[in-house]
Amino acid sequence: MGYARQVYTQAENELNRRRTTAQDTAQRRLENFYAVCPEAEDVRRRIASTASRAAMAVLRSGNARETMEALKNENLSLQKQFADLLAAHGLTRADIEPQYTCKRCEDTGYVDGRICSCYRSLLKQIAYENLNRISPLTLSSFEDFSLLYYSDVSVNGERSDREQMRNIYDFCRRYADNFKKDSGNLFFTGATGLGKTHLSLAIAAEAINKGFGVVYGTAQTFALSLERERFTRTEESGGDTLDLLNDCDLLIIDDLGMEISSSYITATIYNVIDTRITLKKPTIISTNLSMQELEKRYNERFTSRIIGFYDRLIFRGKDIRMKKKLNPQNKQN
Template identity: 35%
Template sequence: MKNKYISEILNEYEKLRENAKLEQSKRIEEIYEKIPRIKDIDKEISQIGFRIATSVVSKDIDNIEEYINTQKEKITDLKIEKTELLSRYGYPIDYMEIKYKCKKCKDTGYINNKYCSCFRQKLINKYYQQSNLNEILRTENFDTFNFEYYSSRPYENEELSPRDNIERIYAYAVNYTKNFDKINESLFFYGSSGLGKTFLSNCIAKELLDKGKVVIYQTAANLMDIIRRCRFEENSNYNELNELLECDFLIIDDLGTEPVTPYSYSELFNIINTRILNKKKMLISTNFQLNDIIQNYPERITSRILGHFTLFKFYGEDIRIQKKFKK
């Protein structure tokens, strides 16, 4: 998947360079038409450069170093004259130069064989588009997470208050993103609806996307639709299925909303098991309680979740209802 994006970006850079050269040619033609002397200057500079190169190869001049210095002085004088002409006619002195979108890498994407910052940003933008979270992550991220919706009072039979519990989960999520490359574990968020599971999932997604990781978010129901299309529909994009298996981080939201069929369970197991075997991390969230998961899903799925995921229970008062009352 990453190689596909890199190839797309390199093609974009090639088009940028072609366009920059085309625009430069137009500006040069404009200047030559309005200030003919500059055309003569460019021709003279080119001829001097050719004479220098020829003299170096032929070695038919006694004091070659003095000759080259003299010719370079002529080039400098011509460039000064050109600059003065451009300024006199109201043009910027660099008007005839090629204009790259990124001056650092000159629209190649690389500086000293390393990705330029503009390349890394383009790659991150691709990941954002692929993740299906491009817009929502502007408002749902670690900086906007609000702990005020979680009570500090004891809650039912839980050891921690909802506030202490969510602070623990939040801290774990922050550390998880910071040490993502060192941690080999997946996450499982469970608890009633309206408690911030999806919001915190989005927080994690944004941090990983900003680190240049390939993140894909899908609800369980959409996930099954994608797999069904890939398997059975003609002209389907089979790469979609490979991307689900190969991305750096897969988020499956709302487990339990997918069709309750043997086929769905089989495909869900394949996704989870394949990613576990390939050491690819995931986050699964559900409104079910653990007992519901154990009762409703085949043992081979529950054993993977209980054995390979770090489990976090969300509890407290429904945040959506709290917001509604405040309004």
């Protein structure tokens, strides 16, 4: 996956911060140890001198082997003495050495000249965070979703809006509790203000808590990013939105059908949905449009993919946003 130069810069800065913090912390602990045990500093200095003396012995040749053996034994003796001093003060060598976040690369980002897995993970995390920065991923939860705003009146023998929404709530809760990388796809449809965004964000929060990479945004936000990157292909401008939409563990597209329409955006959204179906990566889509309106806006092939590969959840009721303003006390389900 390619990333904007800004993402690499942020990742490198974070790795440098981690490395510097680990080294500075270790240095402070070592200095504190020397303050209470001056003998240890002298021993450490003598250990360092054995290395320089060994180098000199090699350069001078002569009885280098015997000299090297003597220096090795001296070094081992000094190392043991230093360890004993640490133990006498309740410390181990690990206490005065840098504790890097990644033991493999020691927070450099590279192992044997190759990019470390921690660097790859950091790049992906930063890219997700940048894309999600303006989204309200932490603003909704299952706990603050109230069913009291939905009517419990049954009409013509059909289930009430509240019963319908309770079933949807329970379904979404189970989906979030059991979420994994190959969970199914969800399609939320219904009028505006019925809780589609709330429940999709609640699922997102649970997935993030489990450690999954989640990308959330409105179709309009994604469309703007994709259009911008289409015409501005530079390292600074980015170009990774499409990769992130295809690659993330969970993609949430809110307000599908409300984006500015163009042949490029329509084709790209379809390709993202189709790619994720092929890769068995879960996607949640919400829209205010009916299936007929979606087919008219996109095409029959688009709606066919939705019908065939998504669980469709129909939200019912009247716009609850005004009800919340009028009766904010309804906090419980």
